[in-house]
Amino acid sequence: MTNSNREVFLDKIATKAGRTRHQLKNHPFVPINDLPESTLAGKSQDELLELAQKNSEAVHVTFEKTNRISLSTLLNDFLSAKDINNLILPTCDKWAAFGLSDWENKLADSAEFWTPESSRTENLAKVNAADGAIGFADYLLAESGTITVATTPGQGRGFHFLPTHYLSIIPKSHILSRSRQAMHKYEAAIASGKLTTSNINFITGPSNSGDIEMVLVVGVHGPLDMTYVVVEDL
């Protein structure tokens, strides 16, 4: 039983602290202020979009705004600009909502898909070989230029980290002000059973490191560059 040593451990620290266990239910955490909620509160979706663009570009993200009609052209431009030959796409039901059903169908033979039916080894091999990924984000955080993605059977963890170039599609209505608002959404979706996931990633620009003489190097383990495409849906 993995818990066999737990009680001894917890009793010991309670004794050392001089505090009795199991007091928390009468003393739940109540925050001293509402800054996480009130910071950047009350902004319109247009204001959030502007802020998101500014903050995304500050972290080396290529930021595009488009609508459903122009989206497929923009994606094709991305593929040719980055010279992508091994594209990976997620398996999901969002293509139609973004007017991309035809675009996706045309790529069915040439692109790889992260699929729920494939094994770990197969999916990871596909994303490792991919020089480009186009996926969907759950939210975009205006304050920090962060996209958030929960792992799903059709869009696994490795999808966001192994390809060389990465593009993320976000509906404009899903721009939130800060990470607090995203946490509310995820907590609610998990509690209601709408979302079952093992992993949530907050991704802010491309992978980077300052480990060699503090010189900023972009693209150490994850994608070398990031493109966010915000699609008008309001």
Place this chain on the structure above:
Amino acid sequence: MTISTSDKPFLTRVKESENDHFMQQSVAKAQDAQWDKRTAAREELGNWEQWRDLGEQIRQHVIKYLPDYLEQFSDNVEKKGGHVFFAQTDEQAVNYIKKIAKEKKAHRIVKSKSMVTTEINLDKALLSLPETSLMETDLAEFILQEDNWDEPTHIVFPTLHKNRDQIQKVFNKLGYSGSNDPEEMAKFARKYLREYFMQADLGITGCNFAIADNGMINLVTNEGNADLTMAIPKTQIVVMGMERIVPSLKEAEVLDNMLSRSAVGQKLTSYCSFSGPQVSGESDGPTDFHVVILDNGRSNALGTDFEPVLQCIRCGACLNVCPIYRHIGGHGYGSIYPGPIGAVLSPVLDGYEKFGDLPFASSLCAACTETCPVRIPLHQLLIKHRKVMMDKLKMDHSFNNVLMKGAGVATSSPILFKIALEGAHMGSAPLSKSKETSVDNLFNYGHIEKAPSLASGWTDVRDLARPPKHSDDFRSWYKKHKKEQQEGASHD
């Protein structure tokens, strides 16, 4: 316990660090650059002092109810199909992890940066297993590993003491033939490590914050290696100090924001991840998920004046403002936890015998306390350490050695002495009042009752011991006691 990074005496280490001019320049450059970035990031957020109030409150609350939160967290990990092991010592933690590695027949282990695994010397223990290889995958940790396991020098920037030529030489041994350009070298490391990653069967990570109410762990990184460590291998072992816990995703989010701003001046780092064992339908991520919760001396702080040290979120900001760290770098401290936090934490974890000198390696200028995002009264705790050592001295004269060693730190190294005098005396002398010399106050030259603004807030409730003035004879006091000590020793 292996938080020691050197067997050499403190003053020898300081001397060596003083002669390492590249390291000194790098630290100074890093401190200055981080100062600007950190300040800008905090200003842009606004209401920084109120954010600190919130950060402090979250951390104090979880430490107060630590057993309850750990219980809730472990229940939730197990509900998700994971396993939790509570380790009172480094040995227990290492044995458990070795057991899992053997059971899983792990041959290729990937690790992402984790101070706590350095603390328990995990890498070497795992490498002692037959047919096992291990790779540190954070770029800095990879460089240290390939440079014959060199010791880290900073908790956020472990290779601050190395220049690009030294790193190029390390990479040459691995077959690299390119230039000393950081980008080119990083690309080489990416390719080299990617090949290893794809074959890895066991991943080991640290944990910035464990989420009590859902059993996830939160990692805050920039490179992406931690996420690959959590995606590719079938088994993941998380090693966390027992204090690294928060009530829910909401408090994790608050602290991630404060950590990113304080550590690297970013609003959020590139990757903030919240993760647990694979769920049905997913194809990557760990199917076997273990969390090792480690005490290893942390509980020494509970119920004592040192309890606030457990609030630490390891942002490294206190290192980045410290005048002593600026001069002696990480290696000078001889602990994997250097700087002001290291000077407070190391003696708590591993005792005064080994680290009693560190609380004296401080100018008590209070810059660390001022910058700490979770309001740990660092310089107050350094003074407290000195006081505890003095009390021990009264009780137990065999403690003389430790104390003298520590007191010697402040006086025998010209550079530390100078910083201590100049730093702490600037503006403080007019506020101090003379007090009769007593052994209770190591610096027997007066107490400060009203501190300058830098240290404001806490002198209202406690006097701050002042270091000696230039002209005063603390050195004589020290010499006299050293002589007595030697005479005492010769009579033993």
